[in-house]
Amino acid sequence: MPLTTRSASLRKPPRIFAAALVAAALLLPLRNTMADQSAAPALTVSLVTPAERDWPETVPASGWLKPWQEAIIASETSGLRVTEILADVGSVVKKGQTLVRLSQDSVQADLRKQEAAVVTAQATLTKAKANADRARQLRSSGALSDEKIVEYFADEQTATASLASEEAALDSQKIKLDQTTVTAVDDGLITSRSAELGAVVSSGTELFRLVRQQRVEWQAEVSARYLSRISEGLSVDIDGPDGRPLQGKVRLVGPSIDTNTSRAIVYVALPQDVQPRTGLYVTGTIELRTTPALTVPETAIVFRDGINYVFAAGENKRVRRVRVETGRRTDGEVEIVSGIDKSARVVTSGGAFLSDNDLVKIAGEG
Numbered sequence: 001m002p003l004t005t006r007s008a009s010l011r012k013p014p015r016i017f018a019a020a021l022v023a024a025a026l027l028l029p030l031r032n033t034m035a036d037q038s039a040a041p042a043l044t045v046s047l048v049t050p051a052e053r054d055w056p057e058t059v060p061a062s063g064w065l066k067p068w069q070e071a072i073i074a075s076e077t078s079g080l081r082v083t084e085i086l087a088d089v090g091s092v093v094k095k096g097q098t099l100v101r102l103s104q105d106s107v108q109a110d111l112r113k114q115e116a117a118v119v120t121a122q123a124t125l126t127k128a129k130a131n132a133d134r135a136r137q138l139r140s141s142g143a144l145s146d147e148k149i150v151e152y153f154a155d156e157q158t159a160t161a162s163l164a165s166e167e168a169a170l171d172s173q174k175i176k177l178d179q180t181t182v183t184a185v186d187d188g189l190i191t192s193r194s195a196e197l198g199a200v201v202s203s204g205t206e207l208f209r210l211v212r213q214q215r216v217e218w219q220a221e222v223s224a225r226y227l228s229r230i231s232e233g234l235s236v237d238i239d240g241p242d243g244r245p246l247q248g249k250v251r252l253v254g255p256s257i258d259t260n261t262s263r264a265i266v267y268v269a270l271p272q273d274v275q276p277r278t279g280l281y282v283t284g285t286i287e288l289r290t291t292p293a294l295t296v297p298e299t300a301i302v303f304r305d306g307i308n309y310v311f312a313a314g315e316n317k318r319v320r321r322v323r324v325e326t327g328r329r330t331d332g333e334v335e336i337v338s339g340i341d342k343s344a345r346v347v348t349s350g351g352a353f354l355s356d357n358d359l360v361k362i363a364g365e366g
Helices: 003-039 105-138 146-178 224-229
Strands: 051-067 070-074 080-085 098-102 181-183 188-193 206-212 216-223 235-239 245-257 263-269 281-297 302-304 307-313 319-323 325-330 333-338
Touching (some): 051 325, 051 333, 098 206, 105 146, 216 245, 224 281
Antiparallel strands (some): 051 281, 070 206, 098 181, 188 206, 216 263, 281 333
16 A cells, blocks of 8 residues: 555544544533523422311212102093183192183083972972971871871981982082182192193093192212112202202102112202202212311312323422322312322422423422
């Protein structure tokens, strides 16, 4: 190999080394900048320690708002025509208030006929009684035969029974006349009307249906596993249909369990001054007993991939992501069942922007 070529090959390594030194010098400020950035706080956060509270244990429930009791107003007589309707759906009525009037013409005619039959029966009884009294006076004289005396006594008894029968028939006609005026059986709200003007009704024909006393109850479905712990008088919170909460009391625990759903009905009475619309499906909770709860603000909970987390701050101002199990929720706070203890310092908000081991600036600390 010529000397010049060999000298050139010996000079290449120092040039490569020099280029590496230059590259390292250029990268050093960049690395320092990245290190400074990684050491900068990711977020300014506020911390809170979990609070110990006494909260009622609750049972979730859902079901329909239904009438406490419904009353069916029907015709008690048949063959009469509806002549007047005095109420409609939505009417608030009082017990005894007239709702429907039926035709009275034929009933009044039958009533007058029966009144005449009573007068005839009274006259017959008067005559039979006079004959019987005369027979009693003449019995000892022998002026009347025993057979005739027995006949007079029998006529008196027959006339007495006949009068009683005609009077009973008269009472029946008076009742039928009263039945031509259909009245409300209780205070309440009319929810349906079947009465039609001019219709000829039959006995038992439904004319109206009303919610008794306008009382509405919640028929809540609950899991059968809670039934042994639910009793009458327990407080109930209901998410009202208009967004306003409703309060009630357990009135009755259903005696049977649906074999298909393993759920039972709990009947919840609402205050009488609370009258939501019936037929709505609502949710709520039944309060069982008060137990201790370790709680944090709901804003501290970070929900990712179907799992609940909180960020807890350590002594080095770095946060760690902790998986937690949540329980009850009340007034913007949530119960922590497991994952942290009462000594933890939890980030109250902004956790969605944090990652595990992030450096944070703590509000109120230098």
